Amino acid sequence: MRDRPIRDRSDESPDDRSTTDPAGTDRGQADRADRADRLSALVPRLKGICGDDGVITDRARRRTYESDGLTYHAEVPGVVVLPTTAEQVAEVLGLCSAEGVPFVPRGAGTGLSAGALPRTDGVLVTTSRMRRVVEVDPDNECAVVQPGVANLDITRAAAPYGYYYAPDPSSQQVCSVGGNIAENSGGAHCLKYGFTVNHVLGLQIATPQGELVRLGGKAPEAPGYDLIGAFIGSEGTLGIATEATVRLVRTPQKVTTLLAAFTGMDAGGEAVSSVVAEGVLPAAVEMMDALSIAAAEAAVACDYPEGAGAVLIVELDGPAADVDADAAMVRRLCERAGAFEIREASGAAERARIWKGRKSAFAAVGRISPAYIVQDGVVPRTALGEVLGDIARLSAESGIRVANVFHAGDGNLHPLVLFDDAEPGAGERAAEVSGAILDLCIRHGGSITGEHGVGVDKACSMPRMFTPEDLETMDLFRRAFDPAGVANPEKLLPTPRLCGEVPGVRKDVHPLVAQGRAEQF
Amino acid sequence: MTGEDHQDLAAGQAAGPADTDRADGAAGPLAASGVPVRPGTDRDAVGGAVPRWVAAPADTKGCAAVAAAASREGLALVPRGAGTKTGWGAPPRRCDAVVDLSALNHVDHAAGDLVVEAGAGTPMKDLADVLGTSGQRLPVDPVVPGSTVGGVVATGLSGPGRMLYGPVRDLILGMTVVRADGVVSNSGGRVVKNVAGYDLGKLHTGALGTLGIITSVTFRLRPVPPAARVVSARADDPARARELVASVLRSHTAPTAIEADRPDGGAVTVHVLLEGPEEGIRARAEEVSALLPGSSVAEDLPDGWGALPGGPGDTLLKLTTPPARLPAVLDAVADAAPDTGPLPVRGSAGSGVLYGALPSATAPASAVRAVASLRARVEAVTGGHGSLTVLDAPPTVHGAGLDPWGTVLGLPLMRSIKQNLDPDGVLSPGRFAGGI
Structure with missing residues (x-):
């Protein structure tokens, strides 16, 4: 995916003591020098834990880890470690905590919120060498x-038994389970099947302080606080999952995919509303507008119905008789809403043809625009029509094209804000439109992120959705796991350094601490 | 929970409510909250402890004012909905005031979005009635009659539908909670898809009010399915019951629930609930029926669907197991108290959650021993994956040294969370695992 241009950081590394920290004071430089020294001193100990080949110090090799899927944010990690066991992960984290060195977890690096953005003064802990399916227990x-x-390898391992792993983020061929756990990943089918958090029975985690802790297991509803639920989606700020016990779901008897073409988005939206109102729960409901359809046609010749101003994809799965009944219902409702063509596919190859255009949409947009920004806002599903109208107005007023691809069933928008990064000021204008779209989502009671996560990208937007008290409570929770503040710092919650003075965010000590009635450590 | 833990935590509170005896009028130090406060009576007792006051806030703000006033005085608070599960968990070490949330009774239903926000004091039945008018429901079974939204969430109490819809925590989108210091804090949101910030609602679900006072919860909803069937069959023993359950799990019939009921240590009744479109329900019921020899098919749920075994005064057990270990666990429960005969046991056989009941007639010391030995056996036969917790027990059984929790993984992290969110230990102190 092409984002905003990558800033060139080629001459920045802990070796030459330069960082991206904007503060240029002598004090700041001394601090940075100190941090770099501490990191250098750590390298032999990291090699002692992970072995010589498990620690990357070479600059060129470190640079290959400088960003995740959101390439606009890039930093060369101070050092990269590739542990092979849970014990090694725990030891590395314990060392970081003891030495006050930040660490950043990384799975496959497919994230879209810069949650795996490395630190020049820290350790990047990559789980790419921990790739074993330990057990399939049908x-x-x-x-x-x-x-x-x-x-996807979980599903491959489970398929011979007639089972699969339900969460299916679009990057499922490469994205790691550990990353899914950190981001609480969903996927096109989360409308019916939920997110990663609904599919994890047990975890082993390495805490930021270097303890290995088991939570849950093969039995559901483990006693005690639901630490599994709280850990999933914590974006690497509470530690690293070193093993997971995940639920497998019985492969459905039948899967039917319908594609309905409408002349406009309103009609498509009406079809979605009536499907929901009739009590049908599809596995997935996706929608594309004219601009994204055109992009997909140009890129992969998906052969969607000509003249479509909106394409709706509805996938149904389950017992064959139920799927057939629901498919007939969805077909009727689409026709009533004005669909001028409906295609239906139950075979894998035909279904893949219907999905082809939708799945290519992000990449396809790269063909019609030199650069783009993807948003990930969520609105209540009933507000979709109004919000899409507002987005169209924003686009018309600013002269910036916006292609709309979205998960219509759950109101998760992925507007693609298109611009030419060679044109001066275009990136800023696009960012403005993108920000305005997020404001729309918040105004309608929605969320700033449905599935990409907060990471660095949206940390400064958190105060738009949560009160200072909400954020302070989240921080109290975070510090219960990471009192040293070394676990993926400056991600998920806003900080003054990242976001300037965050309006209203309390920076002084907890009131109970100030009163001398409590300790915080 | 060890005695040592108890002492450690109790010592930390030695400087607690120093002068709650001073004359502050009938409302005591909580008068400052501006919320109606009355003196506690025997009927307000929590785990045998009669609170000095009962505060009844009208809304989240009032609840926050009560918590702030209590926090200033170091008073211990125990939240309460309808009071149907007040005895659950260990008895709190202190209960200076009960926070009665029954006035936080409101329902904000966004039918088109399949979302509802409800006040903690809303009776589940009222909520179901409102949702039903739009053909929708919160797929959480009414396990304990009379429960409120806050009570179900605070106890994390799920029923048979947990198999398809997940336990109650899976249905929660957002939550508003009053912190120990009276600060109001929200997490999650009102949309079905949202990964912004920590999902603290998960943490409060099942926390028995030890991390905050839940005042409002937002849930995802489901349409009421057009048709339902229950296929029921008898299995002579637990091994046979598991075979039946496994055969349904391996089928393509997508059941909502698979329940097992063994009232007397003998035969096991297996119930399979199917829900879905009218057009498919017959074929699915026939398919399940063919898997369960001698089965019968009904359109209505059997009596006592999802209800907990036993009666008042019994010691209520919750057991979890990997589903394939069901027979060993069923047998272990039946044998748990040889003196009193086989225990009744029932629950979600398809997911691995069972409930048992030790009769009230069991001598307290015997009950404590029975729990300990059953726990050891459950852990052994499930390879350490299973657990036994005591949800509810009479004060006499607690007094005889009952450990309601057993092994709780991650306890040090739980303590750390409690320490950060409730540093003075004033929210339902001692009610949770490890003396939290």
């Missing part, structure tokens, strides 16, 4: 996997 409908296992 009798207990679960599998035990290491964090570096690719999402």
Whole structure:
């Protein structure tokens, strides 16, 4: 995916003591020098833990880890470690905590919020060498996997038993389970099947302080606080998952995919509303507008119905008789809403043809625009029509094209804001439109992120959705896991350094601490 | 929970409510909150402890004012909905005031979005009635009659539908909670898809009010399915019951729930609930029926669907197991108290959650021993994956040294969370695992 241009950081590394820290004071430089020294001193100890070949110090090799899927944010990591066991992960984190050195977890690096953005003064902990499917247990409908296992590899391992792993983010061929856990990944089918958090029975985690802790297992509803639920989606700020026991779901008897073409988005939206109102719960409901359809046609010749101003894809799965009944219902409702063509596919190859255009949309947009920004806002589904109208108005007023591709069933928008990065000021104008779209989502009671996560990208937007008290509570929770503040710092929650003076965010000590009635450590 | 833990935590509170005896009027130090406060009575007792006051805020703000006033005085608070599960967990070490949330009774239903926000004090039944008018429901079974939204969430109490819809925590989108210091804090949101910030609602679900006072919860909803069937069959023993359950799990019939009921240590009744479009329901019921020899098919749920075993005064057990270990766990429960005969046990056989009941007639010391030995056996037969917790027990059984929790993984992290969110330990102190 092409984003905003990557800033050139080629001459920045801890070796030459320069960082991206904007503060240029002598004090700041001394601090940075100190941090770089501390990091250098750590290298032999990291090699002692992960072995010589498990630690990357070479600049060129470190640079290959400088960003995740959101390439606009890039930093060359101070050092990269590639542990092979849970114990090694825990030891590395314990060392970081003891030495006050920040660490950043990384799975396959497919994230879209710069959650795996490295630190020049820190350790990047990559789980790519922990790729073993430890066990498939069809009798207990679960599998035990290491964090570096690719999402789709769980389904591949479970398929011979008639099972699959339900969360299916679009990057599922490469994205890692550990990354899915950190981001609480969903996927096109989360409308029916939920997110990663609904599919994890057990975890082993390495805490930021270097402890290995088991939570849950093959039995559901483990006693005590739901630490699994709280850990999933914590974006690497509470530690690193070193093993996961995930639920396997029985492969559905039948899957039917419908494609309905409408002349305009309003009609498509009406069809979605009536499907929901009739009590049908599809596995997935996706929608594309004219601009994204045109891009997909140009890129992959998906052969969607000509003249479509909106294309709706509805996928149904389950027992064959139920799927047939629901498909007939969806067909009727689409016709009533004005669909001028409906295609239906139940075979894998035909279904793939319907999905081809939708799945290519992001990449395809790169063909019609030199650069683009993807947003990930969510609105209540009933507000979709109004918000799409507002986005069209924003686009018309600013002269910036916006292609709309979205998960219509759950109101998760992925507007693609198109611009030419060679044109001076275009990137800023696009960012403005993109920000205005997020404001729309918040105004309608939605969310700033449905699936990409907060990371660095949206940390400064958190105060638009949460009160200072909400954020302070989240920080209190975070510090229960990471009192040293070394776990993926400056991600997920806003900080003054990243966001300037965050309006209203309390920076002084907890009131109970100030009163001398409590300690915080 | 060890005695040592108890002492450690108790010592930390030695400087607690120093002068709550001073004359502050009937409302005591909580008068400052501006919320109606009355003196506590025997009927307000929590785990045997009669609170000095009962505060009844009208909304989140009032609840925050109560917590702030209590926090200033170091008073221990225990939140309460309808009071149907007040005895759950260990008895709190202190209960200076009960926060009665029954006035936080409101329902904000966004039918088109399949979302509802409800006040913690809203009776689940009222919520179901409102949702039903739009053909929707919160797929959480009414396990304990009379429960409120806040009570179900704070106890994390799920029923048979947990198999398809997930436990109650899976249905929660957002939550508003009053912190120990009276600060109002929100997490999650009102949309079905949202990964912004920590999902703290998960943490409060099942926390028995030890991390905050839940005042409002937002849930995702489901349409009421057009048709339902229950296929029921008898299995002579637990091994056979598991075979039946496994055969349904391996089928393509997508059941909503698979329940097992063994009232007397003998035969096991297996119930399979199917829900979905009218057009498909018959074929699915026939397919399940063919897998369960001698089965019958009904359109209505059997009596006592999802209800907990036992009666008042019994010691209520919750057991979890990997589903394939069901027979060993069923047998272990039946044998748990040889003196009193086989225990009744029932629950979600397809997911691996069972409930058992030790009769009230069991001598407290015997009950404590029975729990300990059953726990050891459950852990052994499940390879350490299973657990036994005591949800509810009479004060006499607690008094005889009951450990309601057993092994709780991640306890040090739980303590650390409690320390950060409730540093003075004033929210339902001692009610949770490890004396938290």
